Amino acid sequence: MPTAIAPAPQRVHLSPVPPVRTEVLTIDCDDCAHQHTSTCDDCVVSFLVEREPTDAVVVDADEARAVRLLERAGLVPGLRHARQVS
Secondary structure, rough: OOOOOOOOOOOOOOOOOOOOOOOOOOHHHHEOOOOOOOHOOOOHHHHHHOOOOOOOOOHHHHHHHHHHHHHHHHOOOOOOOOOOOO
16 A cells, blocks of 8 residues: 655745843934945934924834834835944
8 A cells, every 4th residue: 555645845934033122222413423424314303303393203113023024025115223432
């Protein structure tokens, strides 16, 4: 009697995702080492600051997580803010 051989299970490799940051991230252009440089010209903070005061920008936890995952995959640039060393 022939013996049936079960196919090998497929494996999916998942990388652990670090926990979502819960602290508030404050970016102050006045303490950024990149202020008045070409990096500053392409900064998301510059984009947000140039918006009208009535144009709300809300990033929820899921959106923030999606951006971090895209950053880790190399699909979008990472946070460029760097505090000046006093």
